[in-house]
Amino acid sequence: MLSYVPIIMVFILYFSSIPIAFALFGSSLFYFAVIDTSSPVDLLLQRFVTSTQSFPLLAIPFFVMAGSIMNYAGISKKLMQFADVLTGHMSGGLAQVNVLLSMLMGGVSGSANADAAMQSKMLVPEMEKRGYDKAFSTAITAASSAVTPVIPPGINLIIYALIASASVGRMFAAGYIPGLLMTVSLMVTVGIISKRRGYMPTRTHRAGAKEIAKQTFDSVWALLFPFGIIMGLRIGMFTPSEAGAVAVFYCIIVGKFIYRELKKEHILPVLRETIYGTSSVVLIIVAANVFGYYMNWERIPQAITSGLLGITQNKILMLMIINVLLLVIGMFLEGGAALIILAPLLVPVVTTLGVDVIHFGLICIVNIMIGGLTPPFGSMMFTCCTITECKLQNFVKEVWPFIVALVISLLLVTYIPAISLVLPNFLYGA
Numbered sequence: 001m002l003s004y005v006p007i008i009m010v011f012i013l014y015f016s017s018i019p020i021a022f023a024l025f026g027s028s029l030f031y032f033a034v035i036d037t038s039s040p041v042d043l044l045l046q047r048f049v050t051s052t053q054s055f056p057l058l059a060i061p062f063f064v065m066a067g068s069i070m071n072y073a074g075i076s077k078k079l080m081q082f083a084d085v086l087t088g089h090m091s092g093g094l095a096q097v098n099v100l101l102s103m104l105m106g107g108v109s110g111s112a113n114a115d116a117a118m119q120s121k122m123l124v125p126e127m128e129k130r131g132y133d134k135a136f137s138t139a140i141t142a143a144s145s146a147v148t149p150v151i152p153p154g155i156n157l158i159i160y161a162l163i164a165s166a167s168v169g170r171m172f173a174a175g176y177i178p179g180l181l182m183t184v185s186l187m188v189t190v191g192i193i194s195k196r197r198g199y200m201p202t203r204t205h206r207a208g209a210k211e212i213a214k215q216t217f218d219s220v221w222a223l224l225f226p227f228g229i230i231m232g233l234r235i236g237m238f239t240p241s242e243a244g245a246v247a248v249f250y251c252i253i254v255g256k257f258i259y260r261e262l263k264k265e266h267i268l269p270v271l272r273e274t275i276y277g278t279s280s281v282v283l284i285i286v287a288a289n290v291f292g293y294y295m296n297w298e299r300i301p302q303a304i305t306s307g308l309l310g311i312t313q314n315k316i317l318m319l320m321i322i323n324v325l326l327l328v329i330g331m332f333l334e335g336g337a338a339l340i341i342l343a344p345l346l347v348p349v350v351t352t353l354g355v356d357v358i359h360f361g362l363i364c365i366v367n368i369m370i371g372g373l374t375p376p377f378g379s380m381m382f383t384c385c386t387i388t389e390c391k392l393q394n395f396v397k398e399v400w401p402f403i404v405a406l407v408i409s410l411l412l413v414t415y416i417p418a419i420s421l422v423l424p425n426f427l428y429g430a
Helices: 002-015 020-035 041-051 055-072 075-087 093-105 112-122 124-129 134-145 155-164 168-197 209-234 240-258 264-297 300-311 315-330 335-352 357-371 379-388 392-415 418-428
Strands: none
Touching: 002 020, 002 264, 002 300, 020 041, 020 264, 041 264, 055 075, 055 112, 055 155, 055 240, 055 264, 075 093, 075 112, 075 209, 075 240, 093 112, 093 124, 093 134, 093 168, 112 124, 112 134, 112 379, 124 134, 124 379, 134 168, 134 379, 134 392, 155 168, 155 264, 155 335, 155 357, 168 357, 168 392, 168 418, 209 240, 264 335, 300 315, 300 335, 315 335, 315 357, 315 392, 335 357, 357 392, 357 418, 379 392, 392 418
16 A cells, blocks of 8 residues: 555645646655655656656746747737638627637647636636626636647647557647537537527628638638648648647737737747746646656556456447546546646556557547536636636536536547547548
8 A cells, every 4th residue: 555655645735736847746755755765765766867868858938938929929819810701600609719729729829727827817807898797708618728728739648648658740730620519518508508598609600701701811820830830730831839839929920910919028028927826737747757667667557457457348428428537527637737647557558458549549549628617626617717706606507518528529539539530530541
């Protein structure tokens, strides 16, 4: 039992409001300093330092900075106008815009919480002015933000690729169709609810081809961004880390010289947001790397693999068990933390059963995004409710239809591997 004490400690420390990075590192340090002293503690500290010296990790600060620059460069505004042209005529027009904008923001920010915060400030007040219930507006904003990290270049796609030793390019390509599926499921749900409640469209008629073409032309620089990244990776023009640097350069050029909304006074806020976003993510990754060193030392992934395979070796049933496990844990652990802790344990299990590692990555990421909407610790739930001042109990009443829609999408992604694999196999080969 002593071998499993650090795992128990991680959860105790986390639920005691200790940041997950410190919980992971502190538990590992306790193990090698107290429980198993056969290995010098210096090796653990060396592991911590060397984990930061990873070239692929450079992709994270670059993409965080690119997303921040795009918000200040007015590209988010262009994307919202494009979304309104496409969906403003539907029932619940502004709620439909909310969902589509989150999908488009996936290629910009890649962060669920960043998208949730932006749309809570930008769209929820406008939705309330047009007669939408505050709890409904908050719920659809939080639910739609679950799509953002699934669309490349989502940060969780990069994190999972690093953990599972998978191709970042294939992970990026795999995210498009699942993200589109989640978007459609949420839009259908919004349409059903809006018809029942009488939420009106923002436009009196469907936009004509000429108007759509004009708005597409105005927004083309924002729309080209994610596809340019994917194609650049595919043809070998740059590595994932270099793609992040290219993305930053692209955003600066578009914001400064094309949309002309990026100003000198935005430099400090961009740097501040980049440092904050990067430091929190990278510190967790490094601490998780150290925690993984302890788990491999005790051969815990192998033990968990044997234990789960002892329950069943049926791939369909195993994926269902893992989905339930991830959904339950997602209610208590923040999404990134859950991904970093659980992916190294579960990847050996599913690969033994023949599940593609890229396919499983999308299962994990969609799962933890749903967890971000659920009490008691859903990060997007708290972000949206805090900004809009929506009561938690009202939010929970309104969000459950969207959670059902996302769970249906999750089951389709889980049991139809082609949804995740058809695009990466087309671009990179089977």
